[in-house]
Structures are given as structure tokens and as C-alpha cells.
Amino acid sequence: MNRTQTITGAFMALSAVALLGAATADAKTVKVDLTAKEVPTVIDNKGTTQMSWTFDGDVPGPVVRVTLGDTVDFTLHNDKANKNSHSIDFHAARVNVLDQFAPIKPGETKHFTFETTKPGVFYYHCGAPNMAQHIARGMFGVIIVDPKKFSKEYPKPDREYVLIQSELYPNVDDVDQIMAGKWSNVVFNGTVLKYDPVHDPNATKTLVAKPGELVRVYFVNAGPNEFSAFHSIAGIWERAYPSGNPENVLYGMQTMTVGPGDAATFDLISPVPGGNAIVTHSLKAALTGAIAVIVFSDDADPAMGRGDNILIR
Ligand code: CU
Numbered sequence: 468m469n470r471t472q473t474i475t476g477a478f479m480a481l482s483a484v485a486l487l488g489a490a491t492a493d494a495k496t497v498k499v500d501l502t503a504k505e506v507p508t509v510i511d512n513k514g515t516t517q518m519s520w521t522f523d524g525d526v527p528g529p530v531v532r533v534t535l536g537d538t539v540d541f542t543l544h545n546d547k548a549n550k551n552s553h554s555i556d557f558h559a560a561r562v563n564v565l566d567q568f569a570p571i572k573p574g575e576t577k578h579f580t581f582e583t584t585k586p587g588v589f590y591y592h593c594g595a596p597n598m599a600q601h602i603a604r605g606m607f608g609v610i611i612v613d614p615k616k617f618s619k620e621y622p623k624p625d626r627e628y629v630l631i632q633s634e635l636y637p638n639v640d641d642v643d644q645i646m647a648g649k650w651s652n653v654v655f656n657g658t659v660l661k662y663d664p665v666h667d668p669n670a671t672k673t674l675v676a677k678p679g680e681l682v683r684v685y686f687v688n689a690g691p692n693e694f695s696a697f698h699s700i701a702g703i704w705e706r707a708y709p710s711g712n713p714e715n716v717l718y719g720m721q722t723m724t725v726g727p728g729d730a731a732t733f734d735l736i737s738p739v740p741g742g743n744a745i746v747t748h749s750l751k752a753a754l755t756g757a758i759a760v761i762v763f764s765d766d767a768d769p770a771m772g773r774g775d776n777i778l779i780r
């Protein structure tokens with residue numbers, strides 16, 4: 468063996484060790500704590516509140532984000548000031564509905580772990596009875612399970628946003644009204660026209676990006692009852708991924724149905740400055756509140772659609 472072969476051999480052995488190390492070291496355990504809180508939350512741009520049931524005091528709840536293969540070490544706390552039992556249902560988990568997803572009483576906690584086995588965008592919500600009421604009152608959020616790497620079919624985005632569709636009901640105490648689907652508004656991220664200053668002069672926020680940037684929208688339809696016909700007015704979804712799984716790639720979609728309890732990921736690129744209006748194209752729903760404007764301009768705030776700003780509060 469000459470000197471070059473020796474060095475090459477040693478290098479290959481070293482690389483193999485490094486790769487093995489990476490393979491075992493890159494799956495993490497991620498600790499997630501959520502607290503059920505029964506508190507008022509704002510439902511429109513004027514500041515009107517309703518008595519909501521929430522995870523951590525906000526509607527939607529916090530974005531939970533992990534990487535495929537990670538183990539989620541989860542604890543649900545039911546605040547002792549609450550009046551109702553609550554639970555968690557992670558669509559990204561494969562567990563026992565009668566055990567991990569069972570309701571707990573005020574003052575109690577529930578702890579369990581699960582390994583993430585599919586990449587994508589998954590709904591989480593409270594499943595305590597009446598489940599429709601617990602969701603209508605605001606107990607929902609998203610868990611994003613990122614794939615281990617990007618690919619040609621699932622490229623790295625420049626900006627990311629979370630939009631969660633849900634319904635508001637005139638009387639959240641009225642379970643019959645919720646079961647009959649008699650909502651007053653369909654909204655994104657808990658608030659009527661939250662990102663639509665075109666239709667609501669009180670709206671102060673929009674999504675933003677630069678022309679040509681790849682914008683990835685993680686979309687959840689929390690329901691509890693209405694389907695979504697997810698569309699970007701004046702845009703075409705570059706790619707859409709049912710359940711957010713990079714293997715489910717669809718190209719050039721105009722409108723995609725996302726049923727209650729489902730989620731999908733959408734890629735959007737605007738070749739021109741200006742705006743798109745992201746809606747459910749079921750217009751009886753959109754025109755009551757489910758419109759989000761995205762503004763494309765070269766001076767788009769570089770902090771938006773990144774880090775903690777993927778869910779705009
Ligand atoms: Cu609940």
C-alpha cells in the first residue's frame with residue numbers, strides 16, 4: 468500500500484465514522500409543553516373578544532416544529548383555573564386514542580412521547596367532548612415535521628407562513644349551533660380579515676415577500692365543519708403537497724380542497740410586484756373573513772416569514 472492509498476483509506480474510515488455519528492446524533496428529543504387556558508381572545512381587527520378555550524392563551528396555539536425522526540416529549544397541562552376537561556390530539560402521532568389523547572381535568576397533567584415517522588404539516592387540536600365545540604372555541608394549532616433535507620421537488624423556501632382556517636360561531640356556548648354548522652365567520656389564524664387591509668381598514672398586517680422569492684404556506688383546516696378551497700387570487704400554486712409530505716408533490720395547482728382536519732403545504736412565487744389574496748374560494752366563507760393578502764415588493768421586511776414570524780400574531 469503506498470502513502471496515498473493509506474491516507475485515502477484512513478480518510479474513508481474517518482468519513483464512515485462521521486456519517487454514523489451524524490445518523491445517530493441528528494434525531495433529537497424535543498420537549499413540548501402546552502397549557503390549556505380558558506381565556507378571552509381577540510376575534511377581529513377592532514379588538515372584539517370572545518371567551519375562548521386555547522393552548523397557551525392564543526388562537527391558534529403555538530407552532531410546534533421538529534425534524535423527521537425526532538421524538539416529541541409532550542406534556543399537556545390543564546390549568547387549574549379552567550372549568551372544563553381538555554385533551555390533545557396530534558395528527559403527527561401514532562398512539563392509542565384512549566390513552567395519550569384522553570381528556571384530563573383542570574389541575575391535571577398528561578405526559579407521553581411519540582416518534583415522528585412522516586414528514587409534513589399536521590393539525591393538532593383538543594379532542595375532549597364536545598370536540599366540535601372545543602375546536603370552535605379555539606383549541607387548535609400546527610405541528611410541522613420538516614424532512615431531513617430539501618430536494619428538487621421540495622426546495623428550501625425563502626419565506627414561510629402558517630395559515631389556519633377555522634370558523635367563528637355567534638354563541639360559542641351553544642353546542643347545537645356549532646353542531647349545525649351555523650357559523651358567522653370563517654377566518655385565518657383566529658381573526659376576521661386579520662391580514663386584509665383591502666376589506667378591513669382596521670387590519671394592520673399582511674404577509675410579505677419579494678417578487679421571485681419562494682414562499683411556503685403551511686395550511687391547516689381546523690374546521691370544525693367547513694371544507695376549504697385553498698386558492699391564491701392572481702397567483703398559481705407552484706407546488707402543493709397534501710399533508711405537507713414532500714413525496715406528495717403536485718404542480719401548478721389553482722385551487723386545492725383541504726377538508727376539516729386536513730392540512731397541506733403550498734409553494735407560491737410571484738414573478739411580479741403587487742399582491743395576491745389567499746382565500747378559501749368557497750366565497751360564502753371567504754367573504755366573511757378568510758382572506759389573507761400577501762404583498763410582493765422589493766423592500767419586503769426581511770424579518771417576516773422567518774423564525775418566529777412564520778405565524779403572524
Ligand atoms: Cu379542550
Ligand code: CU
Pocket residue numbers: 556558590592728
Ligand atoms: Cu383530529
